[in-house]
Amino acid sequence: MEGNKTLASTTVSNRDLKPPNKPIYQMKRNIWKEMKKNYSSYLFLLPKLVLFSLFIAFPVVWALVLSFQEYRVNGSIFIGLDNYISVFKSEAFMIALKNTALFTAVTVPFNIISALVVASLIFPLGKISQNFFRSAFYLPTVTSMVIIAMVWRWMYNYDFGLFNHILGWFGIESINWLGQSSTALWALIIMQCLIPFGVGIIMYLASMGAISNTLYEAATIDGAGAIKKWFYITIPLLKPTTLYLVLLSTIGSFQVFTQIIMMTGGGPDNATETLVHLIYKTGFRDFEFGLAAAQSVVLFLIILVFSVIQFRMLRHDE
């Protein structure tokens, strides 16, 4: 408790109230004393902080620096905005941006709406059925995307794949899903839509459990049916969850990579090139480190803009 008191004398609000009656150097000594007294706290933090600085903070700063440089083993040279100019001038980047945006624009709303619908259908069920369906929809989420991509590549196979066979039942001709540029991106989009958004379903279920029953009872007395209640009570009250999930899946969707490298390699003809796959190719196939760094900073800025917009919407509501 004594510790709290001494700390209070160093907080901003107290200093604002009355001017310090001690010289500045003594206040600094107070902080120093505080730090000494709490040395064990710093020791607890130390290992994580060292790793964090080395493998996260430092590389982030370096990436920024690198994006203005041409990388050379014996000393990189500054080239100003050249990397960024080449990023926006390159056709491949524009295609990757367009593909990633289309992928996100279709899959994120689809996944979130279907998660909401599935969660709403599961929620009123008994405990056993709830658990069963929750597992059924969450299981693909714990499975590595590498595995999922491998099996979808097999199911999309032109000659022997499951999907062309199912199309055959309805008399539709086989489609070369991944092998032609007109369908390849859509094949990946369909795949993403049909993998259930397990995280979303579980979060929606948890949020639905927190909605007070009295609201529904009142609505029932007013004569509202199930669908009306869903639109006027459930959906508005789930809005914070929805916004969080939109943010989460937009960020994830902009980073789509595993499916691309496992199923199409960005082809045919760049038809399925995405931002992260392009960064991977630029950095680790062509070894253009500066350019790859600039691309990744642009990716970060795009994600940041989306996040800020979505945070604003969230705050606006509260």
Place this chain on the structure above:
Amino acid sequence: MNQQKRFDKLNKALIYVILFFFSIVSLLPLYWVFSTSMQLSSYESPEMERPISYVDSNPPKMYPMGFKLYFEHWGEAREAEKAGNTEEAQYHRDQMSHIMNNTFSSFVTLFKKHDIGKWFINSFYIAVVVTLGILLLDSMAGYVLAKKRFPGRNVIFWVIISTMMIPGQVTLVPMFIMIRDLGIMDTHWALILPDLSMVFGVFLMRQYMYSIPDELLEASKIDGASEWKTFWTVVLPLAKPGLAALGIFTFMNVWNSFLWPIIVLNNADLYTLPVGLKTLQDANLASFKLLMSGAAIAAIPMIIVFLIFQRYFVKGLTLGGVKE
């Protein structure tokens, strides 16, 4: 009223039908992994001109044909034995053993000709090491950030949290250069060290540690316990559910991690399962039975972990949202 009840029942049945349909869509790919991995790839009988493979037959077989044919031959072998026709019985016995061998042949191939056993062990021990490390480091950091007051606490917390917004791809290139200059390229250190630096767990553990009552910490202090002892004997046991959730998600993320490992690993002896699967696919683009067997081996551990620790998955997700 009666009509209303009937309507409700119909509604409920409809909901179950819809959910079952969605579950089938959800689980079909996983089912197809296991089904293809055990599909009969070479079968011959006197009526056939040449051996056929059910893996790429048209129309595709919806389940492993080996199981069905095995029981057919078993039945016929028994009948032949009853009739005293030892030659025919022997033929069916041979077919049975051929079917059994063929059904699981690609699993045997994966272990004998490819290094999947090694990849499995690599993946497993890296995931365990990182998970244990993360649990220790993040609970230490989360504990002091939640429960102690010291200069710089808020700054440290916000700096750490703000980097959670930065996509991992931003650090790929600098990390690659660093790992190379440190001389640990193509070693497991190149995977373990960056994984141990992930900060999500600090955030999660800090949230969780808030719920630990201060009185317990005070009491331990009064008893003369050192900071470390308090942490080890009071804090950690109370944080068990949070630790379980964090541990499971860390294990899953490391087990499934892909982008960074394919960049830093070149030596086939060091591959983790996802990297191994990629090279397996690159080398055997059309051997779907083999590929699906590899996928099955990689999928099984996570499925088991999920089924055992299901409630912690739910807990972890609702505790603070999880970065995928």
